[in-house]
Amino acid sequence: MQNVYKNLEILDKRAIEKYLLSGEILMENAAAALHTLITKLSHRGSVVIIVCGGGDNGADGYALSRRLVGEFHTKLFIAKEPKSKMCLIQHQRAMEAQIEVVKKIYPCDIIIDCLFGTGLVGEVLSDYQKIITSMNRLGRIKIACDIPSGLFADGRASEVVFEADWTLSMGALKTAFFSDRAKECVGQVVVGDLGVSRELYEVSSNTHLLEKSDMHLPIRHRANVHKGDFGHLCVYAGEHSGAALLAGMAAYGFGAGLVSVLGEGFVKPIELMATQSIPKNVSAFALGMGMGAVPCDLDKMLACAPCVLDADLFYYEGIKGILESYENLVLTPHPKEFVSLLSLTGFAQIDVLELLNDKMEILRAFGMKYPHITTLLKGANTLISQNDKIYINHFGTPNLAKGGSGDVLAGLIGALLAQGYGGLKASITASLAHSFGARMEKSSYGLTPLKLIENIKNIV
Structure with missing residues (x-):
């Protein structure tokens, strides 16, 4: 059985302090985990559209875009202007790398959801609902970075949710993935390492995911x-x-x-x-x-x-x-x-x-x-x-x-x-x-x- 956690912020902080890492190192490893998953799911030259929000989930998307250039036809759709400190930095790096920015979402091989992440608070506004609906309709393979947009950290879901084929959870598994409503939208859940193994990143938990x-x-x-x-x-x-x-x-x-x-x-x-x-x-x-x-x-x-x-x-x-x-x-x-x-x-x-x-x-x-x-x-x-x-x-x-x-x-x-x-x-x-x-x-x-x-x- 695998450990499951309601919130990973404490584990992130512990990894940074105990193993002398930084939030930026964790983010770069999150991008690397996404890159590895994309490579397994699609072929070189596939069209990948990354939908970025203004927070750290969007920052993950910008960091990912730099890794994909040359191997995939990589496009950025900026759903919300960068706001968090790391999102501003990663956006600037992506622009220096001359990643193409598109004004609308169109049919593609892979669409990456880096819109909200675990920071979603309140209902999803209609403009973002339209974006999520387009993502669901136009991506052949749909991947959620950390958590599908529209799914709250407690497992509740908004009216419109990103319907992932794959969800890459960063560091460990989250309880949000295993609500009844989440079963409709998380797809296959995998865990991405953030610079340390799961054995080092995780601590004991009182919630467990059963295996065969x-x-x-x-x-x-x-x-x-x-x-x-x-x-x-x-x-x-x-x-x-x-x-x-x-x-x-x-x-x-x-x-x-x-x-x-x-x-x-x-x-x-x-x-x-x-x-x-x-x-x-x-x-x-x-x-x-x-x-x-x-x-x-x-x-x-x-x-x-x-x-x-x-x-x-x-x-x-x-x-x-x-x-x-x-x-x-x-x-x-x-x-x-x-x-x-x-x-x-x-x-x-x-x-x-x-x-x-x-x-x-x-x-x-x-x-x-x-x-x-x-x-x-x-x-x-x-x-x-x-x-x-x-x-x-x-x-x-x-x-x-x-x-x-x-x-x-x-x-x-x-x-x-x-x-x-x-x-x-x-x-x-x-x-x-x-x-x-x-x-x-x-x-x-x-x-x-x-x-x-x-x-x-x-x-x-």
Whole structure:
């Protein structure tokens, strides 16, 4: 996993002081990182238009222009006259290098967004909206320097945003890239070194970006085993039993040795067991999906084994008492359910839009209130919290936007809890498997929960 930071100013200052660098050295290395990326993405002689603002992001663009001359047909579009100290200096250097300045943006091979950077404050004015719209329309390859223009440092977005194919983040990764809205505009994110390696530039962080290597599948390494070695998950089936059956099927396909469905009035798949009482050897529960009315023996289930809680339980008035009384819980709400959970626990009275505008920090604060609980908050980017730490899964795809996908995820987590995983490890592995299972589907719209389960069985 990789470190992610809300603000890099402190890291820039630390690099300057600790390694005896300067802001100008960092900027020249930022330009060098952009140059390297452009060289990888296009061929010599390509037309490159660099759109420069008046601040240090614009200064990066001017510094870049000097490096590209002779190798690329380089043009500058000055969207705003230089204002910051470094922008004035870099503009003068670019003019001394006789970089061509164009009066309008026209079709080009590569367009570089050096308009606002992380310094965007307030709404984007209409003149700049027109410039960004032209950039989106006329660049064959679109690269954002540090952050797409129109995306705020907290992850919110203005009405018009630069739609980057690539975002080159300077020094380290920023939390702004992983809001749900940012997923539409950052493209592929890469990090550019600023004169020191990331190992030297970065410090410890309480926010992490997950990688595929963080997925620890329940691979069976021992040969002398039996079904009891791999746990027994019990899934409660309430009023809408289909959700519980999907969860059970997912769990059975993800390594659980035994899966029982507790309830009545349903036709079970042949692989699963049906029961009307809590199994004696149960090692984990999955509760809430399609539940409807709360079961009378809920407290008994919560007390005897780790549980993944989903869906209807986040509207249950007794949820606050559950969170205060029990440990070994994994919560898997979507945003609307999480807003209900925040209200019922007395944590906050907010709507979904307020949550989405500050999802990461609200989830972090909730995790600190209930440090013994793991919460997986679904979304375009899934966030997993435990105490003050946040783990970001950015691998999710639109084909997961189907009824039943969340039930599959709850079943995957339940299967891992049953096999002895802790809540955090189970949530991370299940979430990544869920995403990579979806990525195996070629269609963006045709994925079904049962096909997702089959795909997950074949992840290697």
